[in-house]
Amino acid sequence: MALIVTKHFFKVDVMSNATKLILGTRGSKLAVTQSGMMADAMRAAHAGLEVEMQLISTKGDRILDVALSAVGDKGLFVKELEQALLDNQVDFCVHSCKDLPSVVPDGLTLAAFPPRADARDALVVMESAVGDLDLSNFSMQDSPLLRQGAVVGTSSLRRACQIRAIRPDLDLRDVRGNVDTRLRKLADGQFEAIILASAGLDRLGFTDATIDGPRHFEAVDARFVALPIPTTQMLPAVSQGILAIECRAADADTISLLGALDHAPSRAAALAERAFLARLEGGCQVPIAAFAVVEGENLRLRGMVGSLDGTTQVRGELVGSLADPAAIGLALAEDLISQGASDILAELATPRN
Numbered sequence: 001m002a003l004i005v006t007k008h009f010f011k012v013d014v015m016s017n018a019t020k021l022i023l024g025t026r027g028s029k030l031a032v033t034q035s036g037m038m039a040d041a042m043r044a045a046h047a048g049l050e051v052e053m054q055l056i057s058t059k060g061d062r063i064l065d066v067a068l069s070a071v072g073d074k075g076l077f078v079k080e081l082e083q084a085l086l087d088n089q090v091d092f093c094v095h096s097c098k099d100l101p102s103v104v105p106d107g108l109t110l111a112a113f114p115p116r117a118d119a120r121d122a123l124v125v126m127e128s129a130v131g132d133l134d135l136s137n138f139s140m141q142d143s144p145l146l147r148q149g150a151v152v153g154t155s156s157l158r159r160a161c162q163i164r165a166i167r168p169d170l171d172l173r174d175v176r177g178n179v180d181t182r183l184r185k186l187a188d189g190q191f192e193a194i195i196l197a198s199a200g201l202d203r204l205g206f207t208d209a210t211i212d213g214p215r216h217f218e219a220v221d222a223r224f225v226a227l228p229i230p231t232t233q234m235l236p237a238v239s240q241g242i243l244a245i246e247c248r249a250a251d252a253d254t255i256s257l258l259g260a261l262d263h264a265p266s267r268a269a270a271l272a273e274r275a276f277l278a279r280l281e282g283g284c285q286v287p288i289a290a291f292a293v294v295e296g297e298n299l300r301l302r303g304m305v306g307s308l309d310g311t312t313q314v315r316g317e318l319v320g321s322l323a324d325p326a327a328i329g330l331a332l333a334e335d336l337i338s339q340g341a342s343d344i345l346a347e348l349a350t351p352r353n
């Protein structure tokens with residue numbers, strides 16, 4: 001794109017009508033919703049800017065029947081979008097930051113991290129299963145909602161590992177598909193509960209994130225309740241609830257325009273959590289969780305590496321200066337490695353039949 005600046009004594013930063021950015025997005029409802037929100041935010045921030053959305057299909061959208069953990073490729077949803085950026089087909093992309101590999105390809109950059117949504121996972125059940133149970137202090141350990149041996153749907157190794165540690169009795173089964181598909185499987189009675197990211201439910205407009213307790217909602221012609229799981233019981237995925245806006249590293253004009261979307265505390269959290277992931281990830285799918293919170297001039301980062309069966313978990317917590325979030329992530333990763341995380345990672349990397 002070309003930013004048109006008048007050649008006068010004074011600078012005018014009202015854009016010409018010709019200024020247009022192409023936003024590349026996956027076609028899923030969540031992706032289109034998130035991209036639409038960011039397109040609107042860009043138009044609001046820059047008078048006269050046009051933003052046009054272009055749908056791009058990704059490998060992740062095409063293989064829906066295979067468990068993601070079995071496919072084992074974190075870049076599944078982003079490769080085609082990044083190629084479209086590199087090919088100048090689109091100018092920027094909006095990603096769920098947790099779906100992004102920890103290494104950004106050469107030639108691209110993460111230009112903005114908008115305000116983080118609710119980072120917590122949520123246990124989702126049918127409203128009819130709740131009856132008059134008091135769910136105001138929901139906890140995975142002692143909820144009457146989850147009977148011994150209840151069938152719970154999740155395809156995430158991270159979620160499964162943490163649940164096994166606190167509720168080894170639960171019968172965890174794979175659930176694939178987009179949010180609507182998963183909710184439909186719950187409504188069909190295939191599961192007694194499923195676990196989803198609160199952020200996805202909020203952004204799709206199902207739940208109201210300002211409600212602290214149980215969030216009742218309607219979707220796919222059924223009524224559900226989403227119960228946010230405290231981060232003390234279930235640490236979220238790295239950058240869960242954060243969007244990352246990616247563009248070409250050399251496209252200074254677009255980088256500058258995207259700056260309007262950036263939120264410093266969310267950026268700091270993303271950088272700390274991603275540095276933690278980058279140090280630990282051996283290319284394989286590993287149950288890794290991290291959650292950073294800004295506290296004044298500092299950032300508090302909690303992290304976890306777990307074995308698949310939930311029998312071993314290495315956890316840690318570190319507070320450091322907001323000035324260098326990545327250093328905190330790296331230091332916490334080193335800390336967990338010295339506590340034995342590398343043994344867990346080595347075992348996971350060993351091929352099994």
Ligand SMILES: NCc1[nH]cc(CCC(=O)O)c1CC(=O)O
Nearest residue numbers: 096098196197199200240241242
């Ligand atoms: N794994 C898929 C995915 N990628 C991003 C979100 C939405 C939440 C977010 O933006 O972190 C979801 C759905 C989920 O995990 O329930």
